[in-house]
Amino acid sequence: EAGVAQSPRYKIIEKRQSVAFWCNPISGHATLYWYQQILGQGPKLLIQFQNNGVVDDSQLPKDRFSAERLKGVDSTLKIQPAKLEDSAVYLCASSSQLDYSYNEQFFGPGTRLTVL
Amino acid sequence: AQKVTQAQTEISVVEKEDVTLDCVYETRDTTYYLFWYKQPPSGELVFLIRRNSFDEQNEISGRYSWNFQKSTSSFNFTITASQVVDSAVYFCALTSGGYQKVTFGIGTKLQVIP
Numbered sequence: 001e002a003g004v005a006q007s008p009r010y011k012i013i014e015k016r017q018s019v020a021f022w023c024n025p026i027s028g029h030a031t032l033y034w035y036q037q038i039l040g041q042g043p044k045l046l047i048q049f050q051n052n053g054v055v056d057d058s059q060l061p062k063d064r065f066s067a068e069r070l071k072g073v074d075s076t077l078k079i080q081p082a083k084l085e086d087s088a089v090y091l092c093a094s095s096s097q098l099d100y101s102y103n104e105q106f107f108g109p110g111t112r113l114t115v116l
Numbered sequence: 117a118q119k120v121t122q123a124q125t126e127i128s129v130v131e132k133e134d135v136t137l138d139c140v141y142e143t144r145d146t147t148y149y150l151f152w153y154k155q156p157p158s159g160e161l162v163f164l165i166r167r168n169s170f171d172e173q174n175e176i177s178g179r180y181s182w183n184f185q186k187s188t189s190s191f192n193f194t195i196t197a198s199q200v201v202d203s204a205v206y207f208c209a210l211t212s213g214g215y216q217k218v219t220f221g222i223g224t225k226l227q228v229i230p
Binding site: 033035040041042043044045048056058089091093103104105106107108109110 | 163207220
């Protein structure tokens with residue numbers, strides 16, 4: 001079974017530029033998560049999708065971050081414009097079934113973003 | 117509001133020693149789920165265990181064991197006879213609430229010295 005795929009793996013941009021990350025979850029997984037992991041910290045949930053609907057985006061900085069999950073499969077996370085403090089690893093995870101609190105999450109390798 | 121506290125930011129042990137990683141959680145919900153994940157140097161988080169709030173039974177899996185105590189709101193993780201391959205960052209996580217909000221602790225970095 002293929003795991004969660006993310007691209008790109010690394011990205012370096014200058015502040016005020018825009019950037020987009022892509023995630024393809026495990027086939028059949030209804031729930032998809034985007035996390036921000038700053039060096040030395042735990043993953044911070046940015047947005048959680050159930051199929052193509054948003055379940056929780058309370059910690060997403062909506063003035064600059066946006067995410068979508070068209071057709072309930074893969075997802076993109078965008079930052080526009082980027083700030084220095086956005087430098088982090090962006091993790092995508094997915095889980096199966098509808099009772100998503102019960103099921104473990106499967107994580108992708110992450111995208112390491114450096115904002116100069 | 118919910119919170120996960122991992123007070124130990126870094127631990128170093130010599131190979132074959134036992135080590136316990138602490139996790140203390142806070143939630144107002146009566147139904148919740150606790151998880152441990154491992155993040156090796158390669159970076160990809162890997163699921164280790166899940167516990168729901170109604171199951172306080174401790175669990176053992178090989179050299180790993182978990183002690184869940186609701187009375188102290190703790191979900192501690194013990195590695196017996198540690199090995200170099202156990203070196204990683206370990207995260208405790210909590211999901212609860214009507215929409216199952218997910219909260220991770222800041223992680224404990226474990227270094228096993230040969």
